[in-house]
Amino acid sequence: MKQKIKEEIYRCIFAVLAFSSLVFLVGITLTLLTQGLPLFREVSFMNFLAGTDWYPTYDPPDFGALPLIASSAFVTLGAMFVCVPLGIGSALYMNEIAGYRQKSFLKPLVEILAGIPSVIYGFFGMVAVAPLIQRIFNLPTGLTALTGSLVLGIMATPTVASLAEDALSFVPNSFREASLAVGANRWQTLVKVVMPSAGSGISTAVILGISRAIGETMTVLMVTGGSAVIPRSFFQPVRPMTSTIASEMGEAVFGQLHYNSLFALGLVLFFTTLFFNIIAEYISSRYRLKLGMGR
Amino acid sequence: MKNSNISQKAGFFILFLCMFITLFFLGVLLYFIISKGINAISWEFLTSAPSGGMTEGGVAPAIVGTIYLTFGAIVFSLPLGLACAIYLTEYTPDNLVTNILRISINNLAGVPSVVFGLFGLAVFVKYLGFGVSILSGSLTLGILILPGIISASREALTSIPQSFREASLALGATRWQTIRKIVLPASLPGILTGVILSIGRAAGETAPILFTAAVFYMKGYPNSVFSEAMALPYHIYGLMMEGTFPEKQSQIAYGCALILLLMVLLISAIAIYFRQRQRRIYNGK
Amino acid sequence: MENEVEISVSDLSFYYGKTKALKNISMDIYRNRVTAIIGPSGCGKSTFIRLFNRMNDLVPGTRAEGRINIGGLDILGTGVDVVELRRRVGMVFQKPNPFPKSIFRNVSYGLEVKNVKDKIYIEEMVEEALKNAALYEEIKDRLNDSALMLSGGQQQRLCIARCLAVKPEVILFDEPCASLDPVSTKKIEDLITELKKDYTIVIVTHNMQQAARVSDYTAFLYFGELVEYGISEKLFTVPADSRTEEYLSGKFG
Known part of the structure; x- marks a missing residue:
C-alpha cells in the first residue's frame, strides 16, 4: 500500500x-x-501597425511600427531567396544523390553548422560580407537589407536543409523502387515521385525556416544598419523588429510607453511566428497521416 | 531516352551546386574566423581580464560567465524537461492532454529568442526582483532550451523497446521502478546527446541574456547567482557595436568569436558522434 | 494426482475499443499442469493470457468483462494490486527480452524491485533459478557478463530463470519458442515439462506439435471464442468440434 x-x-x-x-x-x-497592451491606451492599434514614423524617444514620441514590420518582412523575404533553393537543393542532394558514406558525413556536418551561434554569423556579416557588398555596389555603407538577407539566408540554410532532409527520408523506398522499376530514371523519380510525396514535409521545413528568420535577432541587429524607414530597395539600411527590441530595450525606462511599445513589438513577433509554427504543425501532421505514420 | 539522361545530368549538377555553395559559404565563414582569430588567442587571452579600456587583455571573465549561465540553464531545464518527457512517454497514452502538451512544446520551440529575453526581463528581472543577474539569465536560457531537451529525451525514451518495460512490469516492478532501473539507464546516452546539444545552444545565445544577465564590462568575476556576468557572445556584440576603438577591439572580437565557435562546434560534434553511435547500436549494426 | 483448480475463468470478454476480441470464455486451469492455448494467429491467444497478469492494462482503450479467479482472488477487480499479482503470475515473452544488464542482475531484478536486501539470499536465489532453468552450468563462470552476449536460446532460458527467481505460482509462456531454433526449442520444452512439478503453466503456441508434446490440457481458441477445451491427448486425436478438426488437419491458420 x-x-x-x-x-x-x-x-x-x-x-x-x-x-x-x-x-x-x-x-x-x-x-x-x-x-x-498599455501602449494602446495612448496609441491606437491602427496607428501602431500602420504608422510610418518610429521615434519613440522624441517629444511627443511616435510609435509607428510599419517601418520595422516592413523591414522584418523585407529581410526575411530576401533570406528566403537564399536559403530555400540552397537548403532544399542540399537536402535533395544528401538524400537522393549522395551515397550512404557521403551522406553519413554530410548530414552531421550540416547539423553542426546549423548550431553555430547567430552572433557569429552577425560578426562574420559585419567584418566580411558588409565591406564586400559596399565595394561591389559602391554604396555609402555595407550594412544594408541585402547584407542582412544574405547572412540570414546563409545562416538558415543548414536548418532548412536538415529539416527538408528529414522530410525526404520519410518517403518510403518502395515509392522510389516502384518508379525505377517502370523505367523512370533517378531524376524523373525525384521530380515526379519523391518531391510530390515529400512536398508538404518540405514546405514545413520552409515555413519553419521563415519563422526562424523572422525571429532571428543578433544577425540582423549587427548587419542591417538600423534605420527605421520603410525599405524601398535592398541597398539601404533597415531596422527589423527584433533588432529594434534588442537595441532599444537598454535605453527604455521600465513602465514607460517606450518600454511598452517594445513589448508590443514582441507581441507582433510572437504571434507572427506562432502563426507560422501552427501552419507548419498542421501541414506536418497531415503529411504524416498521408504517409501512413502515427505522430 | 537521351533527353531524359541530359536532364538528369543537369538536374543532379544543380543539386550538387546547391550543396557545394552551402558548404562553401560556411567554409568561408569558418576559414575567416579561424585564420583571423587564431592570432588573437594566447594563454593570456584565455586567462586574464580585459584591460586598457577594453582594448587589451583577455576575455576570461566572459568565458567564465558563459559557463555559469549555461550550467545554470541546464540545471534548471534538465529535470523539468526530463520529467516532462517521462510523463509523456511513460505515463500517458495518446490523448488530448498529450496533444496539448506536444503542441505547446513545439510552439515554445518556435518562439523567437528575443521574446524569451522580454519574458525574462519582465518576469525574472523586474517582477521577481532577481535583477540583471546570472539567475535571471540562466532561467531565461533554461526556458529557451527546454523544448529541445524535452524532444531529445522523448526520442531517447521512445527508442527503448517496449519489451523491456513489459518484462520489468511482468516481474512485479512498479512503473517508477521500471523507469528508474530499466528505461532511464538504457536511454541515458540519448538523453545525454540532447543535453549536450542544448549546452551548445545555450552557450551561443545572445538575445535572451541581453536584458537579463549580460554586461559588457565588470570588475572581477561574478560571486553569486545575483551577480551580473560577462558572456562571450555578448562580448562579441559589445566589442563590435559599442566599442570605441574599432581597430584594436575587432581583433579581440575575432578571438572571442573563435573561442565561442570552437566551444560550440566541439560540443555539437561530441553530441552528434554520440547520437550516430547510439543509432548504430539500435539498428544492430 | 487429483486436479486442483488454480485459475478459474468465467464469462470473460475483452474489448479493443468496440471490437470484442474475446467472447464469453469460461474454463478452469489446473494446478501443476501444462495448459496449452492454440489457435490461428489473431484469434486472441496472447490477449487471453495477458489478462492473467493484467499486462493488457498497458494497452489504452481496452476493457475486460467477467471474472478471472486466481487463488481465490478476482484479479480483474478494481483495487487489485497488479504489482503483487505479477509477482504471483510470471510471464515469459515471445521474443527473449533480457535487460541490457549482467546475467546476474537480470535474474536478481525481480528480487531487487521487491526490495530484498539480503545479498546472500539473493545469490542463492539467483543460482537456484539459473539451475532450475537449466542454464547454470553453461554460464556459471560469467555471471557478470552482459546478458545480451548470450545466444537466443540461452537468453530465453535466462528470461525463464528471471521469472523463477520471483517464485511465482503460475508461469505464462507467450509463444516462448517462436524465435528459436529446433535445438533450443527442445531444451525449452523439456524445461517446461520439468517445471510443471512446481508451477502451474499456461503456454500459448501456434505450433500444434509443441502443444501436443508439452501440454496436459489444450484449449482451442477461434476468433475470440473458446471452441474446445480438454485433455490434450483427446483433443488432438478425437476433437469434438468440427472447427477443431479442420484446424488440426491444417485447413486454415
Missing part, C-alpha cells in the same frame, strides 16, 4: 512538471500582453 502511494506521488510530480512548457508558453503570452 505504501508503495502504491509512492507510485501515485511520482506520477503526480511528473504530471505537474510536464505542464511546465504549457505554463511558460501561456506565461510568455500573458507577459507580452500585460506589458505590451
Whole structure:
C-alpha cells in the first residue's frame, strides 16, 4: 500500500512538471500582453501597425511600427531567396544523390553548422560580407537589407536543409523502387515521385525556416544598419523588429510607453511566428497521416 | 531516352551546386574566423581580464560567465524537461492532454529568442526582483532550451523497446521502478546527446541574456547567482557595436568569436558522434 | 494426482475499443499442469493470457468483462494490486527480452524491485533459478557478463530463470519458442515439462506439435471464442468440434 502511494506521488510530480512548457508558453503570452497592451491606451492599434514614423524617444514620441514590420518582412523575404533553393537543393542532394558514406558525413556536418551561434554569423556579416557588398555596389555603407538577407539566408540554410532532409527520408523506398522499376530514371523519380510525396514535409521545413528568420535577432541587429524607414530597395539600411527590441530595450525606462511599445513589438513577433509554427504543425501532421505514420 | 539522361545530368549538377555553395559559404565563414582569430588567442587571452579600456587583455571573465549561465540553464531545464518527457512517454497514452502538451512544446520551440529575453526581463528581472543577474539569465536560457531537451529525451525514451518495460512490469516492478532501473539507464546516452546539444545552444545565445544577465564590462568575476556576468557572445556584440576603438577591439572580437565557435562546434560534434553511435547500436549494426 | 483448480475463468470478454476480441470464455486451469492455448494467429491467444497478469492494462482503450479467479482472488477487480499479482503470475515473452544488464542482475531484478536486501539470499536465489532453468552450468563462470552476449536460446532460458527467481505460482509462456531454433526449442520444452512439478503453466503456441508434446490440457481458441477445451491427448486425436478438426488437419491458420 505504501508503495502504491509512492507510485501515485511520482506520477503526480511528473504530471505537474510536464505542464511546465504549457505554463511558460501561456506565461510568455500573458507577459507580452500585460506589458505590451498599455501602449494602446495612448496609441491606437491602427496607428501602431500602420504608422510610418518610429521615434519613440522624441517629444511627443511616435510609435509607428510599419517601418520595422516592413523591414522584418523585407529581410526575411530576401533570406528566403537564399536559403530555400540552397537548403532544399542540399537536402535533395544528401538524400537522393549522395551515397550512404557521403551522406553519413554530410548530414552531421550540416547539423553542426546549423548550431553555430547567430552572433557569429552577425560578426562574420559585419567584418566580411558588409565591406564586400559596399565595394561591389559602391554604396555609402555595407550594412544594408541585402547584407542582412544574405547572412540570414546563409545562416538558415543548414536548418532548412536538415529539416527538408528529414522530410525526404520519410518517403518510403518502395515509392522510389516502384518508379525505377517502370523505367523512370533517378531524376524523373525525384521530380515526379519523391518531391510530390515529400512536398508538404518540405514546405514545413520552409515555413519553419521563415519563422526562424523572422525571429532571428543578433544577425540582423549587427548587419542591417538600423534605420527605421520603410525599405524601398535592398541597398539601404533597415531596422527589423527584433533588432529594434534588442537595441532599444537598454535605453527604455521600465513602465514607460517606450518600454511598452517594445513589448508590443514582441507581441507582433510572437504571434507572427506562432502563426507560422501552427501552419507548419498542421501541414506536418497531415503529411504524416498521408504517409501512413502515427505522430 | 537521351533527353531524359541530359536532364538528369543537369538536374543532379544543380543539386550538387546547391550543396557545394552551402558548404562553401560556411567554409568561408569558418576559414575567416579561424585564420583571423587564431592570432588573437594566447594563454593570456584565455586567462586574464580585459584591460586598457577594453582594448587589451583577455576575455576570461566572459568565458567564465558563459559557463555559469549555461550550467545554470541546464540545471534548471534538465529535470523539468526530463520529467516532462517521462510523463509523456511513460505515463500517458495518446490523448488530448498529450496533444496539448506536444503542441505547446513545439510552439515554445518556435518562439523567437528575443521574446524569451522580454519574458525574462519582465518576469525574472523586474517582477521577481532577481535583477540583471546570472539567475535571471540562466532561467531565461533554461526556458529557451527546454523544448529541445524535452524532444531529445522523448526520442531517447521512445527508442527503448517496449519489451523491456513489459518484462520489468511482468516481474512485479512498479512503473517508477521500471523507469528508474530499466528505461532511464538504457536511454541515458540519448538523453545525454540532447543535453549536450542544448549546452551548445545555450552557450551561443545572445538575445535572451541581453536584458537579463549580460554586461559588457565588470570588475572581477561574478560571486553569486545575483551577480551580473560577462558572456562571450555578448562580448562579441559589445566589442563590435559599442566599442570605441574599432581597430584594436575587432581583433579581440575575432578571438572571442573563435573561442565561442570552437566551444560550440566541439560540443555539437561530441553530441552528434554520440547520437550516430547510439543509432548504430539500435539498428544492430 | 487429483486436479486442483488454480485459475478459474468465467464469462470473460475483452474489448479493443468496440471490437470484442474475446467472447464469453469460461474454463478452469489446473494446478501443476501444462495448459496449452492454440489457435490461428489473431484469434486472441496472447490477449487471453495477458489478462492473467493484467499486462493488457498497458494497452489504452481496452476493457475486460467477467471474472478471472486466481487463488481465490478476482484479479480483474478494481483495487487489485497488479504489482503483487505479477509477482504471483510470471510471464515469459515471445521474443527473449533480457535487460541490457549482467546475467546476474537480470535474474536478481525481480528480487531487487521487491526490495530484498539480503545479498546472500539473493545469490542463492539467483543460482537456484539459473539451475532450475537449466542454464547454470553453461554460464556459471560469467555471471557478470552482459546478458545480451548470450545466444537466443540461452537468453530465453535466462528470461525463464528471471521469472523463477520471483517464485511465482503460475508461469505464462507467450509463444516462448517462436524465435528459436529446433535445438533450443527442445531444451525449452523439456524445461517446461520439468517445471510443471512446481508451477502451474499456461503456454500459448501456434505450433500444434509443441502443444501436443508439452501440454496436459489444450484449449482451442477461434476468433475470440473458446471452441474446445480438454485433455490434450483427446483433443488432438478425437476433437469434438468440427472447427477443431479442420484446424488440426491444417485447413486454415
